[in-house]
Amino acid sequence: MKHESGRLFGTAGIRGRYLSKITPELAFQVGAAVATYLNASKIVVGGDGRLTTPLLKLAASAGLMSAGSDVIDVGLVPLPVLAWSVRRYDCDGGIYVTASHNPPTDNGLKVFDRKGMEFTQSMERELEHIIAESTWKRADWDSVGTHLNQASPLPDYINELIEFLKPVKVSLTPKVLIDTANGAPSLATPQVLKSLGSKVVTLNANIDGRFPGRAPEPRPDVLEPYLPIARDLGAHVFFAHDGDGDRLAVLDPVKGFIKQDRVIALIAKYRLSIKKGTVVVSIDVGNTVRDVVNEAGGNLAVVRLGKIHEGLLQHSDALIAAEPWKLIDPSWGVWIDGIYQAALITKLMMEEGKSIGELMRQIPDYPQARYSLKMDERFRDEVYEHLVGKLHDLMRPGAKVTELDGVRIDFPDKSWILIRKSGTEARKIRIYSESADVGRLKELVEELIKHARDYLLLKGSSDIEVEGKIIP
DSSP states (O other): OOOGGGOOEETTEEEEEBTTTBOHHHHHHHHHHHHHHTTOSEEEEEEOSOTTHHHHHHHHHHHHHHTTOEEEEEEEOOHHHHHHHHHHTTOSEEEEEOOTTSOTTEEEEEEEOTTSOBOOHHHHHHHHHHHHHTOOOOOOTTTOOOEEEOOOSHHHHHHHHHHHTOOSOOSOOOEEEEEOTTSGGGGTHHHHHHHHTOEEEEESOSOOTTOOSSOSSOOHHHHGGGHHHHHHHTOSEEEEEOSSSSOEEEEETTTEEOOHHHHHHHHHHHHHHHOOOEEEEETTOOHHHHHHHHHTTOEEEEEOTTOHHHHHHHOTTEEEEEETTEEEOTTTOSSOOHHHHHHHHHHHHHHHTOOHHHHGGGSOOOOEEEEEEEEOHHHHHHHHHHHHHHHHHTOOTTOEEEOSSSEEEEOTTSOEEEEEEOSSOTTEEEEEEEOSOHHHHHHHHHHHHHHHHHHHHHTTOOOEEEEEEEEO
16 A cells, blocks of 8 residues: 555554545555564554544554564554553554544544653654564564463552542532443443542443534534533533543633633643643643743643643653643653543532633633635645745744644744645645734635635635634
C-alpha cells in the first residue's frame, strides 16, 4: 500500500476514513513495523467501541505476531487504560485502535513506547519509513508471536486511580453528570467518580460505534443542548468525553461550556500551589493559562498541537502538559488521560467544597472562538494558503508571528488568531482566536471565514461547513 509522501501520522496518531486511508492491510503493516522498530518481545493492544475496531485490532495483532512479538490483547478499553497497561504488563509498547472524536466512518491507530507515552515525531517518521520500504521483520514458523486474550485490566486501573486521587478531606459530595459519548470511557469514568464518593448520573453510556447519542467530539455546540438536564438534576458539574476517553469537556450547569484554557489554568494553579515548575501547553492555548502560570510563579512552554508529550521530554520539571480537552499529569503517567482529569477535578470539588462554577471564579476569562471549516479535501491546502496570506495582511506594528504549528499572530492588545490544517480530519481547517473585545473577535473570525467561502466560490465550489461558535 502506497501513502502520499510516506506520511501516515497526523496530529495524533494515524487516522482517517475506513477503507480509504485506514485499512486492515495498513493495520497489519503498522503492527509489523512497531514490532520491528521496538525489537519487541511483547506488545499490548486494545481499542475503542467503533464497529471496525475489532477487525483492525486483529490485523495489527497479526502484524505484530508475524514480526515475532507476543500480543497481549486487553480488548475494549478506554485509551488511557491501554497506555497504563503497557506499564502494568511490562510490555515493550502498545497499539490502540481508535479515531478519537472523528465520525463513526473513521478509525485509526495510536502507538505507545514502553513507558506508555505516545511515539514522538521522529519515532513516527522512522515507523513510516519501515512501512514505506516494507522492511519489517518476518519471523519464521517457529518464532512467530503468540496471542493472549488478557482479562480486562479495568478493575486494576480503576482501583489504582482511586487510590492515587483519594480526597484528603470531603467538604462536598458533588453530583456529577457525565456523558461518555457511547464510547469506551463508559466502562471506567462513571465508576471512578462514584468510587471517589460523588453521586453520578450518566448520559450516552451504552457503547455503540455508530455514536447514536451525539457527535463524539465534545464541542460546545454539541454539548450545550444537554445543559437543561444538568440544571434539572442540580449537578455541580457536567463532564463529557470523546469516543476513547483521552478528551474531557467540562461544563458549568449554570453558565455552560467552560473554555478549555480555563480548565487547564485551574489544574495548573492547583499543581503550582504544591510545587513550582513548567506547564507545557499547545500553540492554541491563550492568555488565561499564561496569566495564571505567571502569577503562580511557574514557567510556560509552548509546543505543537498533539505533541504535548514531547514537552515532557524537553522539560524535566514539567508539572502538567495540556492542550484543549487533553491533560497529561506525569505524577500519574506520561499519557493523555481524560478519566484522570475528570477524577482530579472531582477531587478538587470535594476537597474545596465548591461546585465547578465556584472553583472557576478564581480563573481569568477571555472571549474565544474555536471554529472548523470543513470543505472538499481537494481544495483544503489551497484555501489554507489563501487564508495564511490574508492573515499576514492583518499584521500590525508590535504583532508577533509564530509558525510552530500553522500560523498564529499575537497582537499588542493580547488578542490573537491561529489558523492550522487539522491533523486528524483531512477536510478541515481550524481557526482559533481570542480577544478581550467580543466585537473584534467576531470581526477577526468572520473575515477569515468569508475569505474561505469566496475563494471556494472562485474554484466553483460552495461545499463548506462551518462548525463552532464564539464563547464570550
